[in-house]
Amino acid sequence: MRVMVALRLKGVEYELVQETMGKKSELLLASNPVHKKIPVLLHRGRPISESLIIVQYVDEVWPPPASILPSDDPYAAAIHRFWGQYIDDMFPPRIRILRGTVPGDKNKASDEMTTALLYLEEAFVECSKGKQYFGGDSIGYLDIALGSHLGWIKAVERIAGVELLGGAKVPNLAAWADRFCAHPAVVDVMPDADVLVEFTAKHA
Numbered sequence: 001m002r003v004m005v006a007l008r009l010k011g012v013e014y015e016l017v018q019e020t021m022g023k024k025s026e027l028l029l030a031s032n033p034v035h036k037k038i039p040v041l042l043h044r045g046r047p048i049s050e051s052l053i054i055v056q057y058v059d060e061v062w063p064p065p066a067s068i069l070p071s072d073d074p075y076a077a078a079i080h081r082f083w084g085q086y087i088d089d090m091f092p093p094r095i096r097i098l099r100g101t102v103p104g105d106k107n108k109a110s111d112e113m114t115t116a117l118l119y120l121e122e123a124f125v126e127c128s129k130g131k132q133y134f135g136g137d138s139i140g141y142l143d144i145a146l147g148s149h150l151g152w153i154k155a156v157e158r159i160a161g162v163e164l165l166g167g168a169k170v171p172n173l174a175a176w177a178d179r180f181c182a183h184p185a186v187v188d189v190m191p192d193a194d195v196l197v198e199f200t201a202k203h204a
C-alpha cells in the first residue's frame, strides 16, 4: 500500500503484480532473495525492496511538485525518517500479538501501541504545523508510514477488544486518520478493517 500511495501521489502509472498467500513466486524470490517479502518495486527491470526505502526511491526518481520527504530541510527529513523507523519497530510486532498470529501479552502490546500513538500525536502536532497532514498541506513520508498501518490498527481494536485510535487519547491522530483514509491517493488502496477482521478469523 505504501508504494502504491507514493506512486499515485507522483502520478506514476504502475502495474500491480499480486502474490498468492503462502506461496512465493519465482519473480519474488529472484527480486528479493534476502527477505523474500513484498513489496518489491521493479523499475526498469531492477528490484528495490523494503517499503520505506521504495517510498524514498520513488520520491527521488519522480521529481516534485509532489514531494514526499521535506525536500529543502534535511533536519525535517531526518525527523520524518526517525518516526518512520519508530513506527515500523513498534506497530507490526504488536499488531501480530493482538491478531493472535504470534503468542504474547496482549495487554502489554496494546499499552505499548498506545504509548507509541501518544508520541506520534505529539509528532503530528510538530510536523504538521497546524496543517492537515504530517507532510503539511499534502501527504508525506510519515503520513504514508503510519497510514499504511491504519487498516490493521482498526482491525485489531475489534479483534482484541482494545481502544487505540478509537479512544479520546489521540484526537489529532484520529482526525488525521479519517482525512488520510479519505484522500484520493489512498481511498482505493486502503484495506477495509472489516475484511482484515474476517481474514484473521478465517486464518486463525
Ligand SMILES: N[C@@H](CCC(=O)N[C@@H](CS)C(=O)NCC(=O)O)C(=O)O
Pocket (backbone or CB within 6 Å): 036, 037, 038, 039, 049, 050, 051, 052, 088
Ligand atoms: N519491512 C518490510 C516488511 C515487509 C513485510 O513484512 N511484508 C509482508 C507482507 S506486508 C510479507 O511479505 N509477508 C510474507 C512473509 O513474511 O513470508 C517492508 O516494510 O517492506
